[in-house]
Amino acid sequence: MLQFSDATRQQALALIEKYPRKSAAIIPLLHLAQKEFGWISEEAELAVAQLLDVPVVSVREVSGFYFMFHKHPPGRYHLQVCHNISCSLLGAETILDWIREHLGIESGQTTPDGLFSVERMECLACCDRAPAMLINDELHVHLTRDKLAALVEERRRQAPPPEPHPTDNHESMET
Amino acid sequence: MPQISLVSKNFQYPDQVELQAALSRGAWEQWKRVLAEKIPPAAIIEEVKAAKLRGQGGAGFPTGVKWGFVPKDSPKPKYLCVNADEGEPGTFKDRAILENDPHLMLEGVAITCYAVGIHTAFVYMRGEFYQPQRVMEKAIREATEAGLLGKNIQGSGFDLDVIVHMGAGAYICGEETALLNSLEGWKGWPRLKPPFPAVVGAFGCPTVINNVETMAGVPHIMRLGAAEFQKLGTEKDGGTKLFAISGHVAKPGVYEMTMGSSLKELIYDVAGGLPGGRRLKAVIPGGSSAPVLKADEIDVPLEFEAMAAAGTMLGSGAVIVLDETVSIPEVFMVTARFYAHESCGQCTQCREGCTWIYKISKKILAGHGQPSDLDLMLDLADNMNGKTVCPLGAAMALPTIGFLKKFPHEFLALMKS
Numbered sequence: 001m002l003q004f005s006d007a008t009r010q011q012a013l014a015l016i017e018k019y020p021r022k023s024a025a026i027i028p029l030l031h032l033a034q035k036e037f038g039w040i041s042e043e044a045e046l047a048v049a050q051l052l053d054v055p056v057v058s059v060r061e062v063s064g065f066y067f068m069f070h071k072h073p074p075g076r077y078h079l080q081v082c083h084n085i086s087c088s089l090l091g092a093e094t095i096l097d098w099i100r101e102h103l104g105i106e107s108g109q110t111t112p113d114g115l116f117s118v119e120r121m122e123c124l125a126c127c128d129r130a131p132a133m134l135i136n137d138e139l140h141v142h143l144t145r146d147k148l149a150a151l152v153e154e155r156r157r158q159a160p161p162p163e164p165h166p167t168d169n170h171e172s173m174e175t
Numbered sequence: 176m177p178q179i180s181l182v183s184k185n186f187q188y189p190d191q192v193e194l195q196a197a198l199s200r201g202a203w204e205q206w207k208r209v210l211a212e213k214i215p216p217a218a219i220i221e222e223v224k225a226a227k228l229r230g231q232g233g234a235g236f237p238t239g240v241k242w243g244f245v246p247k248d249s250p251k252p253k254y255l256c257v258n259a260d261e262g263e264p265g266t267f268k269d270r271a272i273l274e275n276d277p278h279l280m281l282e283g284v285a286i287t288c289y290a291v292g293i294h295t296a297f298v299y300m301r302g303e304f305y306q307p308q309r310v311m312e313k314a315i316r317e318a319t320e321a322g323l324l325g326k327n328i329q330g331s332g333f334d335l336d337v338i339v340h341m342g343a344g345a346y347i348c349g350e351e352t353a354l355l356n357s358l359e360g361w362k363g364w365p366r367l368k369p370p371f372p373a374v375v376g377a378f379g380c381p382t383v384i385n386n387v388e389t390m391a392g393v394p395h396i397m398r399l400g401a402a403e404f405q406k407l408g409t410e411k412d413g414g415t416k417l418f419a420i421s422g423h424v425a426k427p428g429v430y431e432m433t434m435g436s437s438l439k440e441l442i443y444d445v446a447g448g449l450p451g452g453r454r455l456k457a458v459i460p461g462g463s464s465a466p467v468l469k470a471d472e473i474d475v476p477l478e479f480e481a482m483a484a485a486g487t488m489l490g491s492g493a494v495i496v497l498d499e500t501v502s503i504p505e506v507f508m509v510t511a512r513f514y515a516h517e518s519c520g521q522c523t524q525c526r527e528g529c530t531w532i533y534k535i536s537k538k539i540l541a542g543h544g545q546p547s548d549l550d551l552m553l554d555l556a557d558n559m560n561g562k563t564v565c566p567l568g569a570a571m572a573l574p575t576i577g578f579l580k581k582f583p584h585e586f587l588a589l590m591k592s
């Protein structure tokens with residue numbers, strides 16, 4: 001069975017304390033679980049449910065509803081490209097084209113080496129700096145194809161040697 | 176000049192996020208004064224009412240009036256939820272406050288809680304706001320260490336805990352009752368109203384829900400006094416408003432304007448007009464759920480009633496500028512894709528309607544549309560306009576009607592015969 005590290009467990013217990021009802025900590029704990037395990041597996045849902053002493057369906061209902069919880073392992077660098085109005089006016093589709101041409105992946109897919117995954121995103125609330133994307137928890141703005149190429153190259157260089165990745169490409173909403 | 180710096184006054188200083196720097200520029204002074212002078216809570220609510228502060232999250236409800244709905248004699252605890260879920264496409268003004276002046280918002284939160292008798296405030300922030308979260312958590316830590324938040328604040332006996340609660344990627348959680356369900360650990364399904372959150376809100380207790388920018392206005396009301404603050408705006412809309420302008424303008428960004436300035440001024444005088452000498456085609460004036468305005472319709476005052484009279488809405492103050500090169504059916508498809516993705520699925524009309532409209536708009540773009548598709552989309556829009564649990568149905572219906580009625584020729588041009 002999947003276990004939280006001691007440090008995460010401590011953090012989780014402190015989080016639970018903050019709320020008048022335990023169930024309110026489901027989303028915060030799922031965030032912790034995703035940080036620790038990289039994605040939300042059924043075992044991760046079970047671990048959260050046990051810590052909170054709630055039925056696992058309560059956790060599963062939540063993890064299924066919210067877009068940020070990955071039901072499959074994402075790449076080491078998860079590219080989330082905004083394709084909403086202001087970003088698409090200023091070239092979001094050319095950014096997604098670059099990713100398709102150079103990384104060979106479409107929204108919802110991961111490169112075979114497990115390094116990059118990509119997802120279409122709705123408005124990131126930084127439309128004045130469009131087009132915008134997140135790479136994991138970093139915001140990147142005023143994107144161009146050249147800027148993206150440099151960002152990807154930089155991450156390729158930083159990454160440790162690849163490990164086999166349980167690639168599981170699935171369809172997300174297509175355009 | 177309609178431009179003004181009140182809420183945005185200190186955005187220019189990178190160190191404003193640090194407590195010491197913020198204090199040197201007057202942060203938290205009104206909070207300290209409220210406690211030192213023991214200003215009666217009811218007097219603060221009256222002041223906010225008189226200032227004509229209206230909610231800045233989109234609906235424009237008078238803030239002081241909302242606070243007045245909270246029962247005074249409830250045996251239950253009361254809560255404040257600050258709505259920092261900012262997800263309406265085109266909107267990025269709350270991010271500006273959260274990242275540049277967190278202490279201004281927190282001071283507003285403290286004064287609000289004191290006025291309504293609240294000891295726990297949740298800041299519900301959208302999950303993708305990594306940087307705003309880092310800034311806000313540090314600001315709360317510093318303010319608590321300095322005795323401005325926490326237990327027995329400034330020796331007054333008043334306690335206040337502020338908790339940042341991160342969402343997880345669902346636009347619908349910006350709707351206030353979906354936010355409450357999400358905070359409680361459920362999926363973000365809006366609730367039927369009544370009961371209203373002021374009476375039955377978070378954890379079944381009376382709850383005030385206010386937007387980030389609304390909170391940031393409160394310290395300024397206390398500093399200027401209601402009359403002075405109200406005069407910055409119009410009779411019904413006191414104070415100022417942050418506008419987020421993006422798309423085809425020379426200087427996109429967040430600009431603070433007095434209420435009642437004109438949309439045209441904002442686009443041409445403040446945001447530098449359209450780049451490359453291109454002509455204006457249309458403007459989406461209040462976030463993606465606001466009906467579009469054509470180029471010759473933009474001489475409207477930026478104020479709730481005037482925008483409604485022009486057949487659109489001020490909404491969250493997000494202005495998206497579309498130049499002559501833009502394909503309206505494409506912008507419409509992007510809009511429909513968003514609502515189809517974000518509908519919570521609870522109401523059939525909204526769940527199916529948004530998805531159908533998105534699919535039809537894609538079909539038209541692919542050249543397979545037929546003129547009757549326009550009527551079909553208007554019919555679907557009518558079915559969800561005002562007939563659903565929450566206003567997201569209307570948020571898809573209104574732009575559908577706007578785009579199709581104002582630019583039918585662009586859709587028809589994509590059809591073969």
Ligand SMILES: Cc1cc2nc3c(=O)[nH]c(=O)nc-3n(C[C@H](O)[C@H](O)[C@H](O)COP(=O)(O)O)c2cc1C
Binds near residue numbers: 236350389
């Ligand atoms: C679909 C939908 C999304 C919304 N998103 C937000 C949001 O991101 N931020 C916000 O402050 N209000 C949002 N609102 C408005 C809230 O329901 C609510 O009116 C507001 O938070 C109240 O605060 P205010 O009175 O200070 O504006 C949304 C409403 C709807 C229907």
Ligand code: SF4
Binds near residue numbers: 523525526568
């Ligand atoms: S209108 Fe749409 S988003 Fe709102 S409750 Fe109904 S299905 Fe959910």
Ligand code: FES
Binds near residue numbers: 265
């Ligand atoms: S449209 Fe891309 S950040 Fe808003």
